[in-house]
Amino acid sequence: MAFCISSGRRTAALGASLALALLATSALAQPAPATAAAPAAVDPKTVLATVDGEEVTAGEVEIAQEDLQQSTASMTDVQRRDYALNYLIDLKIAANAAEKEKVGDSDDFKRRMAYLHDRALMEELLQRTAKAAVTDEAMRKLYDDTVKNLKPEPEVRASHILVKTEDEAKSVKERLAKGEDFAKIATEVSTDPGSAKQGGDLGFFGKGQMVPAFDEAAFKLEPNVVSEPVKTQFGFHVIKVTEKRERPVPTFEQVKPQIEQYVVRTAQQDLVLKLRGQSKVERTEAGKPAEAPAAPAVVPAPAAPAAPDAPKPDAPK
DSSP: OOOBOOGGGHHHIIIIIIHHHHTOOGGGGOOOOOOOOOOOOOOTTOEEEEETTEEEEHHHHHHHHHHTTTTTTTSOHHHHHHHHHHHHHHHHHHHHHHHHTTGGGSHHHHHHHHHHHHHHHHHHHHHHHHHHHOOHHHHHHHHHHHHTTOOOOEEEEEEEEEESSHHHHHHHHHHHHTTOOHHHHHHHHOSOHHHHTTTTEEEEEETTSSOHHHHHHHHHOOTTOBOOOEEETTEEEEEEEEEEEEOOOOOHHHHHHHHHHHHHHHHHHHHHHHHHHHSOOOOOGGGSOSSOOOOOBSSOOOOOOOOOOOOOTTSOO
């Protein structure tokens, strides 16, 4: 597991990236889907199987589960544990066969084992550092410091009807002027299938989230006023703003996962930078780069994830 480090961008990360993350919509706070009950906790020393007399313990299965996360993401907890146990059984069978053939005696294997040993130690150190850094006090302070510096940003909730030609857009305007329902017309004629299913509703969005022409027109409109046809690269839009507001600041609980990620990455990077400063590293002539060196690879740069952009409303899907 290798990550790129970029210490030069650290100072701007909290003010920009985390601020955007804190402005994420309430979708971040949606409850996770229900899952099957987790298997009961088992003492790590509990023997779950034997392979030619060699024990496979619950602790080993737990380690294997961590290693197999990507392969078992769609499984239930019970399935995941059983999969890991079967994997360990096969692993030990194959390892025993390799021992008999003295695979471990080769220089290449020893180099690989030394690398894996160092990587495991590094990952354990980083995990312990992360665990120590992630406290409610640290995360709440980061949240409070960020929130107090946030400036209110306007949002609008708008609906649109997207058609191919200006004449079609003018026809839509005429139908609306005669009193026809906006949502009904959107469902019938809009070529944006995503919003058409919602009667043209795009939900709330902030400035800069839509293509420029659409964005400019929407933010100039007063609520319940219908725009003239607006041309973009996707066609012609008839837009109706239904509500204006200032973007609400999400609660601590809504953005806690992003804050935790930021705290973890910052703590890990700080540790590695400190260790680098305490170490003497000298490259030999053979080890010097022929080109400009790439960014060091140890821990991720501590930039909190930005809030996801809203989908472009006028992009045909």
